Amino acid sequence: xxxxxxxxxxxxxxxxxxxxxxxxxxxxxxxxxxxxxxxxxxxxxxxxxxxxxxxxxxxxxxxxxxxxxxxxxxxxxxxxxxxxxxxxxxxxxxxxxxxxxxxxxxxxxxxxxxxxxxxxxxxxxxxxxxxxxxxxxxxxxxxxxxxxxxxxxxxxxxxxxxxxxxxxxxxxxxxxxxxxxxxxxxxxxxxxxxxxxxxxxxxxxxxxxxxxxxxxxxxxxxxxxxxxxxxxxxxxxxxxxxxxxxxxxxxxxxxxxxxxxxxxxxxxxxxxxxxxxxxxxxxxxxxxxxxxxxxxxxxxxxxxxxxxxxxxxxxxxxxxxxxxxxxxxxxxxxxxxxxxxxxxxxxxxxxxxxxxxxxxxxxxxxxxxxxxxxxxxxxxxxxxxxxxxxxxxxxxxxxxxxxxxxxxxxxxxxxxxxxxxxxxxxxxxxxx
Numbered sequence: 001x002x003x004x005x006x007x008x009x010x011x012x013x014x015x016x017x018x019x020x021x022x023x024x025x026x027x028x029x030x031x032x033x034x035x036x037x038x039x040x041x042x043x044x045x046x047x048x049x050x051x052x053x054x055x056x057x058x059x060x061x062x063x064x065x066x067x068x069x070x071x072x073x074x075x076x077x078x079x080x081x082x083x084x085x086x087x088x089x090x091x092x093x094x095x096x097x098x099x100x101x102x103x104x105x106x107x108x109x110x111x112x113x114x115x116x117x118x119x120x121x122x123x124x125x126x127x128x129x130x131x132x133x134x135x136x137x138x139x140x141x142x143x144x145x146x147x148x149x150x151x152x153x154x155x156x157x158x159x160x161x162x163x164x165x166x167x168x169x170x171x172x173x174x175x176x177x178x179x180x181x182x183x184x185x186x187x188x189x190x191x192x193x194x195x196x197x198x199x200x201x202x203x204x205x206x207x208x209x210x211x212x213x214x215x216x217x218x219x220x221x222x223x224x225x226x227x228x229x230x231x232x233x234x235x236x237x238x239x240x241x242x243x244x245x246x247x248x249x250x251x252x253x254x255x256x257x258x259x260x261x262x263x264x265x266x267x268x269x270x271x272x273x274x275x276x277x278x279x280x281x282x283x284x285x286x287x288x289x290x291x292x293x294x295x296x297x298x299x300x301x302x303x304x305x306x307x308x309x310x311x312x313x314x315x316x317x318x319x320x321x322x323x324x325x326x327x328x329x330x331x332x333x334x335x336x337x338x339x340x341x342x343x344x345x346x347x348x349x350x351x352x353x354x355x356x357x358x359x360x361x362x363x364x365x366x367x368x369x370x371x372x373x374x375x376x377x378x379x380x381x382x383x384x385x386x387x388x389x390x391x392x393x394x395x396x397x398x399x400x401x402x403x404x405x406x407x408x409x410x411x412x413x414x415x416x417x418x419x420x421x422x423x424x425x426x427x428x429x430x431x432x
Contacts, residue, residue, distance in 0.1 A: 023070030069112030102193025119148030144171030144369030168375025178398030251361030297322030
């Protein structure tokens with residue numbers, strides 16, 4: 001048997017439930033990989049190896065506890081944890097120790113997860129980057145803001161990681177690091193105890209190495225076991241190819257990949273047609289941008305008013321833009337989102353899911369986390385989004401697509417994304 005850290009979460013969960021492997025052995029291989037690669041990748045802000053090992057041994061000695069029994073996970077450092085520091089990616093909160101776990105973290109533990117540590121986030125899950133590097137090429141960004149979780153999952157350190165998305169903070173790092181990123185329908189996972197920067201937009205999701213893995217994690221966090229996906233999926237989805245109003249910003253590698261995906265899925269037997277979004281949808285990106293700026297300035301009012309000197313210029317500029325927005329401008333931006341959500345049923349006519357671009361192109365070089373252009377509209381629309389990696393670009397870095405479902409139809413989105421992923425890259429890619 002190869003290293004256990006190379007197993008997908010679903011494979012590991014099955015073996016743990018059958019007592020074919022132990023939580024201790026799985027964790028040992030994960031910790032070995034972290035020791036080997038963390039000095040280069042910098043995915044973690046805090047590691048709790050000893051406490052995690054005690055937890056793994058206790059799970060091995062007891063009864064099966066739930067869907068995540070014995071699975072090592074990374075927790076994004078915007079989620080409160082009672083037993084380890086939570087700094088929100090900011091020098092305002094060095095060594096901060098919350099009084100309790102975020103609700104989602106508590107539910108993960110109750111389902112049997114082993115928390116290995118806290119993963120790097122950008123500053124308050126916005127733009128200023130942390131130290132994490134892209135494991136595929138250390139000179140390139142892993143994306144943001146869920147940079148540490150995406151890199152840790154991509155680099156075989158843990159099979160699952162927490163993420164959150166306000167603009168593109170799950171999908172974009174998943175795209176740049178070549179893993180699966182799942183942003184559920186808005187509100188699917190409880191947000192209490194996760195640092196809020198936008199009440200309208202913030203959504204908790206996950207990073208994983210297969211779509212069934214992501215479904216497993218969110219099923220446990222939301223206590224919605226109907227989200228679980230068995231692979232292979234037999235039902236062939238009806239797919240709308242949605243290039244969006246921002247398509248002219250796509251790099252050549254994204255255009256070529258998108259065309260190839262369409263050709264290969266059609267050859268696999270899927271029913272595909274082009275989806276042209278209503279003209280009103282062209283206003284979604286600026287609306288999301290305005291809402292986010294206004295709500296970041298509001299949600300982080302304490303940090304803005306009391307600790308401005310400890311904020312980066314990037315978030316300071318974002319806050320200033322938010323403060324400058326009038327109430328009428330903010331209300332109008334929210335109205336754009338609400339109006340377009342009302343049009344989604346017509347957009348999905350004849351489609352189970354849409355396929356849309358996840359990123360402009362490959363992960364750029366340097367520390368800037370990349371452009372969330374292609375993610376913003378879906379976050380405002382509150383639809384489930386599943387990024388799946390499908391190929392590599394000219395620099396050898398990952399490229400992929402976003403599978404978008406109807407609001408609340410996460411089960412269909414996950415099943416369709418599983419079918420799409422299997423037919424584009426096969427099922428053997430995820431386990432080592």
